[in-house]
Amino acid sequence: MSTETLTATHTHQDEHAHHEHHEPSFIRKYVFSTDHKMISKQFLITGIIMGCLGMLMSLLFRIQLAWPDESFGFLESLLGKWAKGGKIDPNYYMALVTIHGTIMVFYVLTAGLSGTFSNLLIPLQVGARDMASPFMNMLSYWFFFASSVVLLSSFAVETGPASSGWTVYPPLSALQKAMPGSGLGTTLWLVAIILFIVSALLGGINYIVTVLNMRTKGMSMNRLPLTIWAFLLTACLGLLSFPVLLGAGLFLIFDRSFGTSFYLSDIYLNGIGAMTNSGGSPIMYQHLFWFLGHPEVYIILLPALGITSEVIATNARKPIFGYSAMVISLLSIAVLSFIVWGHHMFITGMNPFLGTVFMYVTLIIAVPSAVKTFNYLATLWKGNIRFTPAMMFAIGLVSFFISGGLTGIYLGNAALDVQLHDSYFVVAHFHLVMGSAAIFGMFSGIYHWFPKMFGRMMNNTLGSIHFWLTFASAYMVFFPMHFMGLAGVPRRYYQFSLIPEFGIWMNVNIFITVSAFLGGAAQLLFLYNFFRSIFKGKPATQNPWESNTLEWSAPIKHLHGNWPGDIPAVYRGPHEYSRPDRDLDYFPQHEVGNGEPVHYEAPAETQKTYASDNKDSATKVFFSSFAHLFLLKKA
Amino acid sequence: MNCSKLQQCRKIVIFFLQFIKNNNKFAHDLKKTISSFYSRMNTITKNIFKLALVAGIIFFAASLISKSVDIHQLKVDGYSAETIEKPLFGTDEIVYEAPKEVAANDAVATRVKWSLLLFVIILIMVIANAFDISALTAKLTGKQAINSNNVNKWIMLIFLVVGLSATAWEYAVHGKHALLGNASSEHGAIYDSMFNITLILTTIVFVITQILLFYFSFRYAKKDGQKALYYAHNNRLEVFWTIIPAIVLTLLVLRGHQTWRSIVYADVDGTKSTNIEIFAFQFGWNARYAGDDGILGVADYKFISGKNKLGLAYEPEVDSLVVELKAAILSDQQALDNLPKTLESLKADWQAAKDMQDQEAMSSIKKEIEEINCGDRKDDLNASIKRKTKQLERIASIKKDPAVYATYFTKAEEDDIVTQELHLVKNKLVTFKFRSRDIIHSAWLPHFRAQMNVVPGMPTRFTFMPTKTTKEAKAENGPDFEYYLYCNKICGTSHYNMKMKVVIESQEEVDAWLKTQQPAFKPMPAVIAVPAVYLKDSATMTKDSSKNITKKKLALR
Incomplete structure (x- = not known):
């Protein structure tokens, strides 16, 4: 940790006489800290721990899927009564699937990703001393922490944790007797999610206010790094959609515990008899849930895309291609994400006309997504790419974004969804486009901003190996699942060996499980690298990646208020890499220049020297370089 | 990672290197020879050499360990490792069969499995150690460690080639199971053509963009003295790649709209098709045929009793x-x-x-x-x-x-027939009226491209026309083939075993079959899927095959 010499920075700071600070107590510094950098570390480490748990759960149920007829002694010693005879209980299998999904979606990729990097980067990149409300920021973390504890405590419940899928659809989740996990476990799940929503709302409103009100001198909206744009839009999405889930969750609690009928009607439950509930609709819960659920996908993905934009521009040593197009596509994805939730419900029996509407708006989202992909490719083109682990994870994200995004075209199509809904095709789709892509964005961010967080460098070689193992194993796990889904294998099935039709996939299931274990093992490398580097890594330099953005102008040793003395002013956009009029290939935002305009245009003759043999059309140049791949000509 | 072990390892390496460096003349010469040989290799060969060395060590260690560990002594309570006879890897041509009898030499496969675990653990240790050693060597010999940028650049290219070949292999081998062959329903044919159009388009885009991504990464990797092109935007290019996807997607969505209409509006006013009620419960299915009067009687959850499982208004x-x-x-x-x-x-x-x-x-x-x-x-x-x-x-x-x-109480229910199998007439439009007793289920007939949720308190329906009899499908797919209706919405403990057999026949065959079924006011007990786990005790677990389980279940009925 970089705080041991805080006294030294203090005297430094006191000399400048801007703030009067006292040495905070241990508890105020490390536990109930109001410093955004410390809070971001707290989010990150909690996120990593939750991520490990989520991954372990996935490995457990992968064992069941690969070897459904065998028993493993270690499972019984690990899970006790839930794995009698070394075989996971069907109810516990469901619980594992449910909690794996919940942890990954909410605790790792929402709080762990957005919470960490919004907290770290927003004040540092817009040039603010801290968040608008540091106290609320602290509450945000501690609500998240409490929520994690409540969720995990459901493993200690006699009837097991919630087990009706991460979407907890009623009536399965609403009727306490419908399955064991729908008892106390689901109550705890709901309480955890409500605490989580409080955390997300407290954080989100803070991020928005900070970005809009606390930018430093010269940091106009069109000079914001794309990370900040992404965090801003993410926070807006969260702020508008999480309250709906809060409502849905409260109604569900009412249905479960107080006998209301928001989601229940006409039910005869085995062992209970005809229920008194009438007039509710389980489909209403799905509408409310997916009104959050779909924006949630982008709450997960947008920060990852923002991080990728920044990392790719820095490491390709090029301005991100089409800054405005990137912002506009982020914006349109954010807006569209609010009106497409129905594509999760094409076959719930809703009006077919409504299905048509949702199909149209869903496929429109593919357009801004395509623009983003092509802009990333154009940014790489003619760059000077440094393969830092962060850069490679960013490239991996783009690859997943393409692979997973394209299968979205199948699932967004109402007609094709009739067959593919809830099959393994869906599992493959969202694990690639949302799961793997976002987790790669998170890794990218961790490797890139680790020097900023801990004042030390992570090891690059270990990082590269971690990347290649994770990248390969993610494809090996999820790519074959597409074909399983296409061949009619439903998701959330506990035991495939009971259905002879699925016999041909047994080998594939084993292959997937082995690959998953490989991927899991690769994460051990990451954990080793991460925790070792915190204490023993090479000390970081001021600007290790030769980046333009403002956070690298802050001192390596963290200090409360971020900058000693004045906050630096900003003179240009964040992506002025490799400008022809400079010797250095970067131009920090805060460096005083010659008063050049916001958007610097490279002189025409410089453009020409790079594209001299291709006349002048940039389109031609771009595609011709692709043609050179086949013609083996030097581009 | 064991810290003291790492330090030990490091100490040994330092000692060894210093020993070579300072004392031994012979070793000094040896080192000189090796290093001159080493320096003559170019970077790539060097890296390949190193990788091969590491891989060799790993395989050697893994094989040693897997040979020395006798799996039969690794018995943990309740677990014996004597069951595996299916291959670990291989093409899907080898159809998986549940384990039958214990063979003596099966332990080999188990060994492979255990050695795989060991392999992974050793891989991590070796990687972590190799990295430490290589950094140390670089430090001691004063030479620059390998240029990781170059290595990664080449792996990018290799990954592209390997990845695309693997994709092609997947398309060829697993792709032939896609959509389970030709559709067995009328709208299924339209569905399949829609699917194929999307598949072709997305595959083209997938291949092109992935090639661009990895090729650019390879081609424009960092070189000393090279500066990137300052190229911040190009409006024409951006408009180009906004409009092209927009046009393609418009075409796709229009076609999708057409397909969607052909699926959901097959029989809007409900006059052209026969109605069959599909009743779902935890955990099973029933079908209800209208009987001679052609009208399905009224049913309500309030009337469900032990004898009246579907709650008919009788x-x-x-x-x-x-x-x-x-x-x-x-x-x-x-x-x-x-x-x-x-x-x-x-x-x-x-x-x-x-x-x-x-x-x-x-x-x-x-x-x-x-x-x-x-x-x-x-x-x-x-x-x-x-x-x-x-x-x-x-x-x-x-x-x-x-x-x-x-x-x-319309009396229409008296001749209704409740069955546990679903028999449908070929080339005749049928409408399923779905009703759930308790939880949301989803009726999925993958061979017919048909799926609809079954929601308590909300009637749903799905209309389609089967076009291929079970016999015809058996001729195509082998004698064991059956059509099934699966539950495809998580619904509780035995969700994974909730299915109903579907048979497509001629009108006469269906009529003859219906005559063998009992009328409604004495509905037969519904099939209840008991989770297989509860059916057998843990001692016999490993020996039972799935087929035995099915037999037992049949006996339980």
């Missing part, structure tokens, strides 16, 4: 349900009044069990006592009484109002 059954409910309310009331007495007798039982030192009985009795003490039992009984009273009220209100009575 008056004699409803009347006997009313009697049953009244009796149940009385017995609940009695149980409620007797709670103090029950508590006392339980306490006596507990004392008796304690005297006999019967721990199991003690804990179960204690649980019951707690249930009564904390009021749970009382609440349960009260709720049960309330539920049943409400149900009685509702039934009474139906019977009281003649207009409502007429809509329920």
Whole structure:
């Protein structure tokens, strides 16, 4: 940790006489800290721990899927009564699937990703001393922490944790007797999610206010790094959609515990008899849930895309291609994400006309997504790419974004969804486009901003190996699942060996499980690298990646208020890499220049020297370089 | 990672290197020879050499360990590793069969599995150590460690080639199972063509963009003295790649709209098709045919009883349900009044069990006592009484109002036929009317490209026309082939085993089959899927094959 010499920075700071600070107590510094950098570390480490748990759960149920007829002694010693005879209980299998999904979606990729990097980067990149409300920021973390504890405590419940899928659809989740996990476990799940929503709302409103009100001198909206744009839009999405889930969750609690009928009607439950509930609709819960659920996908993905934009521009040593197009596509994805939730419900029996509407708006989202992909490719083109682990994870994200995004075209199509809904095709789709892509964005961010967080460098070689193992194993796990889904294998099935039709996939299931274990093992490398580097890594330099953005102008040793003395002013956009009029290939935002305009245009003759043999059309140049791949000509 | 072990390893390396460096003349010469050989290799060969070395070490270690560990001695309680006969890897051509009898030489496969685990662990250790050693060597010899940028650049290219070949392999081998062959329904053919168009388009885009991504990464990797092109935007290019996807997607969505209409509007006014009710419950399916009158009788969840599993509005059954409910309310009331007495007798039982030192009985009795003490039992009984009273009220209100009575008790249900298999007529439009007893289920007929959720309290339906009989499908896919209807929405413990056999036949065959089924007012017991795990004890678990389980289940019926 970089705080041991805080006294030294203090005297430094006191000399400048801007703030009067006292040495905070241990508890105020490390536990109930109001410093955004410390809070971001707290989010990150909690996120990593939750991520490990989520991954372990996935490995457990992968064992069941690969070897459904065998028993493993270690499972019984690990899970006790839930794995009698070394075989996971069907109810516990469901619980594992449910909690794996919940942890990954909410605790790792929402709080762990957005919470960490919004907290770290927003004040540092817009040039603010801290968040608008540091106290609320602290509450945000501690609500998240409490929520994690409540969720995990459901493993200690006699009837097991919630087990009706991460979407907890009623009536399965609403009727306490419908399955064991729908008892106390689901109550705890709901309480955890409500605490989580409080955390997300407290954080989100803070991020928005900070970005809009606390930018430093010269940091106009069109000079914001794309990370900040992404965090801003993410926070807006969260702020508008999480309250709906809060409502849905409260109604569900009412249905479960107080006998209301928001989601229940006409039910005869085995062992209970005809229920008194009438007039509710389980489909209403799905509408409310997916009104959050779909924006949630982008709450997960947008920060990852923002991080990728920044990392790719820095490491390709090029301005991100089409800054405005990137912002506009982020914006349109954010807006569209609010009106497409129905594509999760094409076959719930809703009006077919409504299905048509949702199909149209869903496929429109593919357009801004395509623009983003092509802009990333154009940014790489003619760059000077440094393969830092962060850069490679960013490239991996783009690859997943393409692979997973394209299968979205199948699932967004109402007609094709009739067959593919809830099959393994869906599992493959969202694990690639949302799961793997976002987790790669998170890794990218961790490797890139680790020097900023801990004042030390992570090891690059270990990082590269971690990347290649994770990248390969993610494809090996999820790519074959597409074909399983296409061949009619439903998701959330506990035991495939009971259905002879699925016999041909047994080998594939084993292959997937082995690959998953490989991927899991690769994460051990990451954990080793991460925790070792915190204490023993090479000390970081001021600007290790030769980046333009403002956070690298802050001192390596963290200090409360971020900058000693004045906050630096900003003179240009964040992506002025490799400008022809400079010797250095970067131009920090805060460096005083010659008063050049916001958007610097490279002189025409410089453009020409790079594209001299291709006349002048940039389109031609771009595609011709692709043609050179086949013609083996030097581009 | 064991820290002291790492340090030990490091110490050995340092000692070794320094030993070579300072003392031994022979070793010095050897080192010189090796390093001159090494320096003559270019970077790539060097890296390949190193990788090969590391891989060699790993394989050597893994094979050593896997040979030295006898898996039969690794028995953990309840677990014996003698069951695997399916290959670990291989093409899917090898059809998986559940393990039959224990063969003596099966341990090899188990060994492979264990050695795989060891392999992964060793891989991590070796990677971590190799990295430490290489950094150390670089430090001591004063040479630059390998240029990781170059290595990664080449791996990018290799990954592209390997990845695309693997994709092609997947398309060729697994792709032939896609959509389970040709569709067996009328709209399925339209569906398949829509799917194929999307597949071709997305595959083209996938290949092109992935090639661009990895090729650019390879081609424009960092070189000394190279500066990137300052190229911040190009409006024409951006408009180009906004409009092209927009046009393609418009075409796709229009075609999708057409396909969607052909699926959901197959029979809008419900006149062209035969109605069959599909009834879902935890955990099974029933089908209800209209019988001779061609009308499905009214059914309601309020009428469900032990004999009337689908809740048909058959008056004699409803009347006997009313009697049953009244009796149940009385017995609940009695149980409620007797709670103090029950508590006392339980306490006596507990004392008796304690005297006999019967721990199991003690804990179960204690649980019951707690249930009564904390009021749970009382609440349960009260709720049960309330539920049943409400149900009685509702039934009474139906019977009281003649207009409502007429809509329920139509006598159309008397000749309805409830079955546990679904037999459909080829080339005849059929509409499924879905009804759920308890939870949301989803009826999925993958061969027919048909799926619809089954929602309690909300009627849903799906219309389609099967075009291929089971016999024809068997001719195509082998004699074991059957059509199935699966549950595809998570619905509880036995979700994974909730399916119904579907048979497509000619009209005559279906009629003949229907005659063998019983009429509705004596519905047959529904198939209840019991989770396989509960059916057998843990001792026989490993030896049982899935086929045995199915047989047992059949016997249970």
